[in-house]
Amino acid sequence: MRGMPDAIDADGLTVGQVSACLGVTVRALHHWDEIGLARPSLRTAAGYRLYTAGDLERLHRIVVYREIGLGLDRIRDVLDDSAADVPGALRAQRTQVAERIDRLRQLSAGLDRMIDAHERGLLLTVEQQAAIFGPQWNPDWPTEARQRYGDTTQWRQYAERSASRGPEEWQAVADAVADLDRALGDAMDAGVTPGSPEANRLVERHREVFASYFPLTRQMQVCLGRMYEADPGFAAHYDGIRAGLATWFRRIVDASARAHGIDPDTATWQ
Amino acid sequence: MRGMPDAIDADGLTVGQVSACLGVTVRALHHWDEIGLARPSLRTAAGYRLYTAGDLERLHRIVVYREIGLGLDRIRDVLDDSAADVPGALRAQRTQVAERIDRLRQLSAGLDRMIDAHERGLLLTVEQQAAIFGPQWNPDWPTEARQRYGDTTQWRQYAERSASRGPEEWQAVADAVADLDRALGDAMDAGVTPGSPEANRLVERHREVFASYFPLTRQMQVCLGRMYEADPGFAAHYDGIRAGLATWFRRIVDASARAHGIDPDTATWQ
DNA sequence: GCTTGACCCTCACGTTGCGTGAGGCTGGAG
DNA sequence: CTCCAGCCTCACGCAACGTGAGGGTCAAGC
Numbered sequence: 041m042r043g044m045p046d047a048i049d050a051d052g053l054t055v056g057q058v059s060a061c062l063g064v065t066v067r068a069l070h071h072w073d074e075i076g077l078a079r080p081s082l083r084t085a086a087g088y089r090l091y092t093a094g095d096l097e098r099l100h101r102i103v104v105y106r107e108i109g110l111g112l113d114r115i116r117d118v119l120d121d122s123a124a125d126v127p128g129a130l131r132a133q134r135t136q137v138a139e140r141i142d143r144l145r146q147l148s149a150g151l152d153r154m155i156d157a158h159e160r161g162l163l164l165t166v167e168q169q170a171a172i173f174g175p176q177w178n179p180d181w182p183t184e185a186r187q188r189y190g191d192t193t194q195w196r197q198y199a200e201r202s203a204s205r206g207p208e209e210w211q212a213v214a215d216a217v218a219d220l221d222r223a224l225g226d227a228m229d230a231g232v233t234p235g236s237p238e239a240n241r242l243v244e245r246h247r248e249v250f251a252s253y254f255p256l257t258r259q260m261q262v263c264l265g266r267m268y269e270a271d272p273g274f275a276a277h278y279d280g281i282r283a284g285l286a287t288w289f290r291r292i293v294d295a296s297a298r299a300h301g302i303d304p305d306t307a308t309w310q
Numbered sequence: 311m312r313g314m315p316d317a318i319d320a321d322g323l324t325v326g327q328v329s330a331c332l333g334v335t336v337r338a339l340h341h342w343d344e345i346g347l348a349r350p351s352l353r354t355a356a357g358y359r360l361y362t363a364g365d366l367e368r369l370h371r372i373v374v375y376r377e378i379g380l381g382l383d384r385i386r387d388v389l390d391d392s393a394a395d396v397p398g399a400l401r402a403q404r405t406q407v408a409e410r411i412d413r414l415r416q417l418s419a420g421l422d423r424m425i426d427a428h429e430r431g432l433l434l435t436v437e438q439q440a441a442i443f444g445p446q447w448n449p450d451w452p453t454e455a456r457q458r459y460g461d462t463t464q465w466r467q468y469a470e471r472s473a474s475r476g477p478e479e480w481q482a483v484a485d486a487v488a489d490l491d492r493a494l495g496d497a498m499d500a501g502v503t504p505g506s507p508e509a510n511r512l513v514e515r516h517r518e519v520f521a522s523y524f525p526l527t528r529q530m531q532v533c534l535g536r537m538y539e540a541d542p543g544f545a546a547h548y549d550g551i552r553a554g555l556a557t558w559f560r561r562i563v564d565a566s567a568r569a570h571g572i573d574p575d576t577a578t579w580q
Numbered sequence: 581g582c583t584t585g586a587c588c589c590t591c592a593c594g595t596t597g598c599g600t601g602a603g604g605c606t607g608g609a610g
Numbered sequence: 611c612t613c614c615a616g617c618c619t620c621a622c623g624c625a626a627c628g629t630g631a632g633g634g635t636c637a638a639g640c
Contacts, residue, residue, distance in 0.1 A: 056616060066617090071598055086606055088617055097467075097525055104470050108420040112597075124461055126469075127428045134421040137414050144411045150378040151404040158397045191394055197367075199396075200374050255367055326587065336588090341627055356635055358588055382626070581640100588635065594628080605618070610611100 052082045052090025061096075062103055069099075077116055078102055109133060150203075157203035158196070161186050168207050172214050176277070197254035216249045224289060225282040234288075234295035243296040246289075258297050262307035265293035322352045322360025331366075332373055339369075347386055348372055379403060420473075427473035428466070431456050438477050442484050446547070467524035483522045490519050494559060495552040504558075504565035513566040516559075528567050532577035535563035 055066045072078040073089065078098050082090035091099065098119060105115045110133055118126050156163055161182035164172070169179055189195045205213075224242060232238045243261070250256045256264070268274040269290045278286035294304040325336045342348040343359065348368050352360035361369065368389060375385045380403055388396050426433055431452035434442070439449055459465045475483075494512060502508045513531070520526045526534070538544040539560045548556035564574040 054617075065598080067598060067600085070619090075597095084606090084617095086617080087619090088606080094525075101467065101470060104474075108424055109414075109417040118466070121463060126466055127425050130421055130425045130428065134418060134425065137418045137421065141411055141414045141418070144379075144407050144414070147379040148404060148407045148411070151400055151407065154378055155397050155400045155404065158400065193391060196388070196396055197371065200371060204374075324588075335627080337627060337629085340590090345626095354588095354635090356588075357590090358635080583640080584638085586636090589633080591631085593630090595626100596624100599623085601622090602620085603618105606616080608613105608615095610613085 052080065052092050053096070055089050055091075058091050058096065058099065062099055064099075064103060072099075072102065072112070075112065077112055077119075109137060154200070154203045158199040159186070161195075161199065162202060162210075163205070164207060164210060168210075172207060172210050174214075174218075176280075194254045201252070201254070213249075213252045216252070220245060220249050221278075221281050224278075225285060228282055228285055228288045232292075234291040235299065239292040240296045240299065243293055246293075257310075258300055258302055259307045260309055261293055262297045262302065262304045263309045265290040322350065322362050323366070325359050325361075328361050328366065328369065332369055334369075334373060342369075342372065342382070345382065347382055347389075379407060424470070424473045428469040429456070431465075431469065432472060432480075433475070434477060434480060438480075442477060442480050444484075444488075446550075464524045471522070471524070486519045486522070490515060491548075491551050494548075495555060498552055498555055498558045502562075504561040505569065509562040510566045510569065513563055516563075527580075528570055528572055529577045530579055531563055532567045532572065532574045533579045535560040 053061065055069050058064075058069060059066045069078075069089070073080065078095065080089040080091045081095055082092060084090060101119055102115055105118060106112075108130075110118070110129075114129055114133070116122070118129060153163065162169065166179045169177055186195065220242075223245070227238060227242055232242075247256050247258070247261055250261075250264075268278055269286045275286045278289060282288075297304045297307065323331065325339050328334075328339060329336045339348070339359070343350065348365065350359040350361045351365055352362060354360060371389055372385055375388060376382075378400075380388070380399075384399055384403070386392075388399065423433065432439065436449045439447055456465065490512075493515070497508060497512055502512075517526050517528070517531055520531075520534075538548055539556045545556045548559060552558075567574045567577065
C-alpha cells in the first residue's frame with residue numbers, strides 16, 4: 041500500500057488494484073486475459089496491464105455471473121451477446137445445480153448409512169434383529185464385535201457390506217446360517233468323518249455362507265474353527281445345537297485344510 | 311460378446327470383463343492401475359491385465375467407496391489401513407458434502423434472483439413499487455420495457471444490477487431521480503441556457519444518476535434525450551414536471567455532447 | 581493358412597479455473 | 611543508487627478419468 045501511485049487519475053488500474061477492488065486474484069485476471077474473456081484495453085510501455093473504466097464494467101459483470109456458478113464459456117456467451125437467451129442459460133444452470141444438489145444429497149445419505157454401518161455394524165432396529173436372528177440373539181453382540189475387531193480389515197469389509205443390506209438381505213443370511221447349522225448337526229449325528237467328501241463339502245459351504253460377512257480364506261477358516269471351539273460364547277452356540285459340535289466342526293475344518301496343503305497347527309489369520 | 315473366452319475358469323478376468331462386471335470403465339481400471347490403487351495380480355504373456363478373485367474384492371471395495379464420493383487417495387488410505395479411522399474419514403467427507411450442498415443452495419438462490427431480475431426487471435412487489443416510485447408509477451412498465459429492450463446488452467446490465475437491489479437501494483435510486491428531476495425543472499425556470507456550465511453539470515449528473523440502471527455513454531445519452539422528447543410517455547413525464555422540460559433537456563444534452571466533440575445529429579446508440 | 585473383428589496394450593493430450601512458484605523487469609521511495 | 615513491492619511471462623500441477631492414435635492379440639470362420 042506504500043507505492044500506491046494513485047493511478048486512478050491515470051486512465052487505467054493495474055492488476056493489483058483491480059484485484060483489490062473486485063476481490064479476484066491477480067492470477068484470475070491473467071487467466072481471463074489469456075483466454076480472451078477480459079483483456080485490458082491498455083498496456084504501459086513496460087507491458088503492465090491497465091484496465092479502463094469500461095474494462096472494469098466488463099470485469100464486474102464477469103464477477104457477478106461467476107458468483108452464481110456460470111462457467112467462463114457461458115459468461116463469455118452472455119457478455120458477448122452470442123447466446124441471446126440469458127434467462128434460458130440461467131435456467132439451464134439452475135437445473136444443473138439442482139441435479140448436483142440431488143446427487144450430493146444421495147452421497148450424504150450413503151455416507152450416513154456407511155458411517156452407521158461402521159459404528160453399529162448392523163443397520164437394523166433391535167426389534168428387526170430379534171425378528172430375524174431369533175430369540176438367542178443378543179443385540180449387544182455387534183457392539184462387542186466392533187470393540188474387539190473394529191480396527192481390522194475384515195470389520196471394514198463387513199461394514200461395507202452391511203451398509204447395503206436391509207432386513208430382507210439379513211433374513212437371507214440368517215436363513216443360510218441356520219440351514220448350515222442344521223446340516224452340520226445332522227452330519228455329525230450321521231457319523232460323517234473329518235476328511236470325508238461329505239465333511240469337506242460342508243466346510244466349503246461354511247466358507248461360502250460366511251463370505252456374506254467378509255471373504256474368508258482357508259487359513260482364516262482354520263483360525264475361526266479353533267475360535268469356535270475355544271471361545272465360550274461360540275462353543276455354547278454350537279454345542280447348543282449338538283453336544284460336541286464345536287469340536288467336530290474344528291476337526292472337519294482342520295482336515296479340509298490339510299487336504300488343501302495347509303497345516304492347521306501353523307495356520308494364521310490372513 | 312462373441313469371442314468371450316469364458317476366462318472365468320482361468321485364473322483371472324480381463325479388463326473388459328471386470329468392466330462389465332463392476333460397472334466401471336476400462337479406462338478407470340487402467341487409471342487405478344497406473345496410480346497403483348488397484349493393480350492386477352497377473353498379466354498374460356501378451357501383457358493383458360488379469361484380475362484375480364482377490365483383485366476383484368479390492369476393486370469392489372473401491373467402487374463402494376467411490377460411490378459415496380471419496381477421493382481415490384482417501385480410498386487408498388481406507389483400503390491400505392494407513393488411516394485407521396474410517397468413520398472419521400467418512401464423517402469428514404460428510405461435512406464437506408454438506409458444505410458443498412450449502413454452497414450450491416446459495417448458488418441456486420442467486421440464480422433464482424437473477425432469473426427473476428432478467429424476466430421481471432424488478433424484484434419488488436407491486437406494493438413496494440408503489441411505495442417507492444410514487445403514485446405516477448405503473449407496475450406494467452418493467453414488463454413493457456422488457457418486451458422492448460429485453461434482448462439488448464443494456465437490459466442485461468440493468469437486470470444484473472437489479473438482482474442485487476432491494477427496496478432500500480431502489481428507494482435511493484428513486485430519490486436521486488426525483489432530486490434530479492426537481493433540479494432540472496428549477497434550472498429551466500431559472501433560465502439556464504444549453505451549453506452553460508450549469509447545464510453541462512446537470513447533464514453529467516443525469517449520466518451519473520442514470521448509471522444506476524446501466525452505464526451510459528454520451529452518445530447514448532444523446533439518443534436518450536431525443537427519445538425523451540419523442541416518446542409520448544417520457545415526454546408526458548418531463549412536461550408534467552415543467553412544460554417544455556423534455557425539449558429543454560434534449561437541448562442541454564445536445565449542447566453538452568457537442569462540447570465533447572460529438573455531433574448530436576449523427577450520434578448512435580452504442 | 582489367412583482374414584476378420586472384437587478386444588487388448590501403451591502413450592499422450594484435453595478437461596476446469598485457476599494456484600504456485602521460477603526467473604526476471606519496473607518504478608517510486610529513501 | 612539501492613531497495614522492495616509489484617508487475618511480467620512461462621510452465622507445471624491438480625482430480626479422475628475421456629478420447630483418440632497407433633498398433634499388437636486372439637478365437638473364429640473361410
